[in-house]
Amino acid sequence: MKSAVLLFPGINRNEDMVMALHKTTGVKPHVVWHTETTLPDVDLVVVPGGFSYGDYLRCGAIAARSPIMSDVRAKALKGLKVLAVCNGFQIVTEAGLLPGALVRNAKLKFVCKEVRLRIENNQTYFTKKVAKGHVVSCPVAHGEGNYIADPETLKRLEGEGRVVFRYAEGTNPNGAMNDIAGICNDAGNVIGMMPHPENMIEKLHGKQDCLPLFEGLLAA
């Protein structure tokens, strides 16, 4: 399983993701700088978390327009798997690869804590080793993770089973509509989520709840 992790100025969770992918897939991911115009030949591209461009203008807005994103968009439309975490989720929604938007947390606070995450769709490449309805612990760390979409989009996401992750047991940390923590596109190859599964896979993380997600990548 060959993967690549994108790197934008201000991104700071890339190393966590590189380590997680290296550990779970056995292959060290390529790290691709934002000014590159072509992705290497990979099965998965990860847009990691952090604070690209210091969250200037809107979170993810400027990174979404960087040169590498044109190739990500073109290849995502042809089925390349894209996993976007936290700032990555903001970047791919800004790039139009996923619907809706991530806005300021309803209570204005930056949240850095553990939430409970329910796997709502286990048919995706990232969730297939986990039972539908299974709840895992997963950390979040964001100030703008409040997912919003217009009523029609929301209805479509729910109706088509495209809500992949939902905050469970009253742990919605940001006011996201329908407790949405992560969604996928209609083809299922682009997944965006606010929580950081890459930070819940090692014994030293305290829990390894999210390890099966990464193990699912290998079963692709």
Next chain:
Amino acid sequence: MKAKIKVTLKNGVLDPQGKAIEGALGSMGFDGVNSVRQGKYFEVELSETDKSKAQAALKTMCEKLIANTVIENYEIELA
């Protein structure tokens, strides 16, 4: 040519910053503030001298970067 661009949240999009400002105004003793919505303001200097071309270019800039039309509206004013 100089343009002034206002970007505001669409109706119905929660604006917690506006709400916080509204609350602060109330606690400072400013009565009668019914609501506050926070937006953004941009000044853009253009070398273009043709007004309609500038307008068209600015519209594209707003659609592609300056505003996120999923959640925001924009208004362009050309000086």
